[in-house]
Amino acid sequence: MSCQSIKTNIPSLLSEELSPDEYDKTLGHMKTCALCRQEMEDLKETWNQMDQWEIEDPPSPLKAKVMAFAREELEDVHIPWWLSRVKTSVFQTVLGALGFSMIIYLFLPYDKIIKLCEALILKETFLAFFPKGTIYFILGLFYGVVPILVSGICFLKPTKKNQLIKGLGAGAVFAAFLVPFFILQCPGFEAGLIFTMALGIITGSLSGGTGTFWELNRMRMEAS
Amino acid sequence: MLSVQKGNMAAFETLYDRYNKRLFHFILRFVREGFQAEDILQEAFLRVLRARNNYRKGYQFSTYLFTIGRNLCLDSLKSWERRHLLKNQDDYMERVPDQSKDIRKVMEEAAMKEILKNAIHALSLDQREVLLLSKYSGLSHGEIAQIVKSTPAAVKQKVYRAMISLKQKLKNLDK
Numbered sequence: 001m002s003c004q005s006i007k008t009n010i011p012s013l014l015s016e017e018l019s020p021d022e023y024d025k026t027l028g029h030m031k032t033c034a035l036c037r038q039e040m041e042d043l044k045e046t047w048n049q050m051d052q053w054e055i056e057d058p059p060s061p062l063k064a065k066v067m068a069f070a071r072e073e074l075e076d077v078h079i080p081w082w083l084s085r086v087k088t089s090v091f092q093t094v095l096g097a098l099g100f101s102m103i104i105y106l107f108l109p110y111d112k113i114i115k116l117c118e119a120l121i122l123k124e125t126f127l128a129f130f131p132k133g134t135i136y137f138i139l140g141l142f143y144g145v146v147p148i149l150v151s152g153i154c155f156l157k158p159t160k161k162n163q164l165i166k167g168l169g170a171g172a173v174f175a176a177f178l179v180p181f182f183i184l185q186c187p188g189f190e191a192g193l194i195f196t197m198a199l200g201i202i203t204g205s206l207s208g209g210t211g212t213f214w215e216l217n218r219m220r221m222e223a224s
Numbered sequence: 225m226l227s228v229q230k231g232n233m234a235a236f237e238t239l240y241d242r243y244n245k246r247l248f249h250f251i252l253r254f255v256r257e258g259f260q261a262e263d264i265l266q267e268a269f270l271r272v273l274r275a276r277n278n279y280r281k282g283y284q285f286s287t288y289l290f291t292i293g294r295n296l297c298l299d300s301l302k303s304w305e306r307r308h309l310l311k312n313q314d315d316y317m318e319r320v321p322d323q324s325k326d327i328r329k330v331m332e333e334a335a336m337k338e339i340l341k342n343a344i345h346a347l348s349l350d351q352r353e354v355l356l357l358s359k360y361s362g363l364s365h366g367e368i369a370q371i372v373k374s375t376p377a378a379v380k381q382k383v384y385r386a387m388i389s390l391k392q393k394l395k396n397l398d399k
Contacts, residue, residue, distance in 0.1 A: 011383040017364055046391045050359050052333065053340050058248040062262055066240060066269050067233075073273050074231045 003029075006036050013040070014047045225272075225279050225288075240269060243286065247293050250361045253344070254297045254353060264300055268293040284370075290361060291371045294353060301349070343393035351386035358383045 006029045012018045030037045227235035252261040357368045365376045
């Protein structure tokens with residue numbers, strides 16, 4: 001073993017972390033190398049000097065404070081992690097559906113709505129059971145549920161980059177669902193369509209990404 | 225920790241009793257503001273509690289806890305640098321001197337302690353943290369490597385360099 005690798009072993013030697021084999025090799029080298037031996041003596045002295053820095057223990061009232069908080073936290077009704085995530089996602093989905101349904105209401109006449117629903121395999125006979133406003137909400141829910149709910153529930157590693165990708169993915173899925181609008185070629189809807197697509201991508205990305213990021217960030221410890 | 229996930233208060237108390245001193249000693253030596261150490265210790269355990277559902281079987285709790293503590297210390301130091309507080313932490317940090325000792329010896333020990341503290345605080349942040357974790361926290365280089373997101377070999381190297389720097393600084397300050 002070289003002197004450099006032996007010297008690097010000194011802290012491990014002092015903290016008793018060397019394997020028996022490394023220990024024998026290190027001490028064996030020290031016996032024959034005066035420079036390394038001197039280095040070890042110097043660092044051992046420094047290591048022992050560090051023992052002089054004594055510190056008080058944490059004060060007892062601190063434990064009482066931590067335990068009081070722990071009691072409050074642990075005695076709350078225990079919500080499984082997947083349920084809390086579903087709760088957040090459902091909340092986002094309902095909000096998103098309300099928003100999208102309003103946009104659809106502004107830009108799409110009712111007869112086109114029915115055609116759109118049929119394009120999305122929602123039969124007119126089924127829709128007849130619902131009031132007009134509810135149909136808009138159902139459409140809004142449909143356009144909101146896939147990207148937002150999926151991105152909300154999806155449990156990926158909580159890094160900022162992944163949240164952004166997830167949000168953008170959510171927005172892309174949302175944009176794909178706007179294809180029927182193209183098929184229907186709703187008159188006077190082009191501007192609204194472009195606006196809705198852009199809004200869909202932005203809200204899908206932000207909602208899916210930041211909603212999940214907010215939820216995970218509440219629970220995570222920033223380690224990276 | 226798995227018991228804590230199920231809401232076991234006694235298990236959390238056991239964890240606190242087992243680790244609070246070691247973590248506190250590391251935090252107190254690492255941060256400049258002595259009274260901040262209490263807040264950091266408290267926050268570290270509270271974060272463990274809040275994130276208890278993220279803990280998976282197979283994690284080593286000491287590494288988990290010290291990672292949280294270390295990151296809180298780094299945040300605190302960044303905040304300190306911004307605020308430039310110069311609160312004297314000596315009154316809080318030091319043990320009450322042993323009254324039975326000769327006053328000269330007490331003063332010599334106090335002086336040496338001051339030199340040592342200043343020398344350690346003069347090290348770079350990454351050298352300081354690995355040295356403190358290695359010397360005062362009872363963690364292996366492998367565990368320290370997990371905490372600082374490095375390799376055991378790199379940690380060993382860093383501890384070695386930190387000790388060389390510390391040795392030099394102690395010589396310079398002693399003069």
